[in-house]
Amino acid sequence: MKFIDEVQIQVTAGNGGDGCIHFRREKYIPKGGPDGGDGGNGGNVWIKTDPNLNTLSDYKFKKYFIAGHGQSGKGKNKSGKKGLDIFIKVPIGTRIINCHTKEKICDLNNKEDMILIVKGGWKGIGNSKFKSSTNRTPHQKTTGKKGETCLIILQLILIADVGIVGLPNSGKSTLVRSMSKAKPKIGAYPFTTLIPCLGTVQINSKESFVIADIPGLIQGASQGLGLGIQFLKHLEKCHILLHIVDLLPSIKIIFHNIKIIETELKQYNKQLYNKTRWLIFNKIDSLNTQEIKEKTEIILKTIKKKKIFFISALKKYGTKIIYYNLSQYLKKKIK
Template sequence: MKFVDEAEIRVEAGDGGNGIVSFRREKFVAKGGPNGGDGGDGGDVYLMADTNLNTLVDYQFEKYHQAERGQNGMSTNCTGKRGDDMILRVPVGTRAVDIDTAEVIGDLTKNGQKLMIAKGGWHGLGNARFTSSTNRAPRKKTNGTPGEVRNIRLELLLLADVGLLGLPNAGKSTLIRAVSSAKPKVADYPFTTLVPNLGVVRVESHRSFVIADIPGLIEGAAEGAGLGIQFLKHLERCRLLLHVVDVLPADGSDPAENAVTILKELDKYSDKLANKPRWLVFNKLDLVLEDELEEVIERVTKAINWEGPVHSIAAASRTNTERLAADILNYIELLPVEKPREQIEDAVNFKWDDYHQDVLAVADDLDEDDDFDEDDYDVEVIYKR
């Protein structure tokens, strides 16, 4: 299944219906008072978030969407019918961007949320509106205005609390496997991760977070090198970034230089991303001795001027990963609530099977008797012993 996270569409709201010129027919009078009705407003085009959808693939094929035109006015002062709105269903997490102005029109973050992306035209006025004092029947009327026409890019952003950043092979996929039950491909060659993986880390029945792994970044990613840039936007909504650093890269590269590369890409991409809360996570501690690890940590933190939190783990053997998950949860729960709880629930309920989402119940107090129905989620639930 191809991962589709972007589609470009053209939307046209309905034109407003025209007002008309019409006259009452009265006995012995050829033309009575004006009674031409107003037109109806044109229909609007909306996006509506729907948790049952998880890709934008349909919009890659159907690119043109039009709302109904308002009906023209009618005689006997009847107003034309308003045009029907066009409602386009999109996955929760979709952002709409006006391609021509680069304006972000809005984000759909909650099931059922609606966002207008093209406004219908105003109705024209019928001649009944223009009754004149001179007793002369006016022939005046106005036409409806055109509906808005826009070229829109739909971008599907993952709704994750925590995002993983790192060079290819740093061990991000292994980490997401270690803390959630998502099963991304793991291999010791770069770019195993071609699509973002999303894992739900459930620490207790009502305490969970969503973690996203994006393909490894390489130098020049912010300008389009490798696969990184197209996925960086997925991290925009994360509340915490984990920068995963391989302490002993198999290609012989220097962990400190590698860390600098990642931060440069982050800086180049956007201030917003660069200023997000970030933790440094040293991975593969099993490959080095304790004092070597300390030396690497010191060199890396110095190279990037780092004074923030530092964790060291071995994702493959799950060393320190459970503690990392617990620390993450405690931390993000303390952050100001940027998104309501149900939004996280939306992400959990969201059928991310195409993105390898699984749900892991890590809680000791969560067992088979819990009201956690796998069928509802279309995911695999693993209960921890």
């Protein structure tokens, strides 16, 4: 199933049913009086989370959702039936945005979250409600109100504790694969990761955290180059980011590559840029002892304010230290 993380749909609540003008007519009761019933309220449209869903693909082609209309009232003071509500099911982590104003309506982040997105129209009143001492035979009623309508964007934002960023082929997917049971595609060519991938890292029988790998960024991603920044939204709810850096190029290129990612994060969203971000220098297994010594010394001397790790995701060298540090960090962060 194709991964769809953003769709636009129109939701319309049902119209309220009209009130009824009717007079009681029975044998031997020539002046029975008004007995027109009220209409029924229009149906509402709700959006609720479904833990069994992980994509918005159900709404790629189905774009319009209309709740049931309320029925009109009838004689003998019979009220019309209320219009049927409809429930739109979405994955946990779905954000709802007003398409016209671009304002966020809400985030549905939990298992049983549900929101009334548009309300059904109010019912019309029958003529029995207009009877009074001065108006014995009212020929008045009210019509039902129209239901609300709204054009909305459903935007899926994956729920992960840890997010991974980096250039293509820096080893992001390899790290996720080595740390969790996720099986992201791995290859020696750019953009092997084409969609976000989630993996659960099990620390022990009681502790675990979720890690998210997104397609690699390149210089100019914020202007749409490569795969762009369309998947960066999936890191917005992460508590911490791991910036994976390929250790094989020259020191000058290494620092240049770090700057590329930092620039793209800043241009996308300053809040995301300001998240705690650790630098993970990968592929240390491909360097000789002298290269490791020279590069690590320069990196540690130059970068002072960030937590730094040197690892081999492929050989799983140094990954356990990351597990432990992430576990300790998340314990403090989530409290």
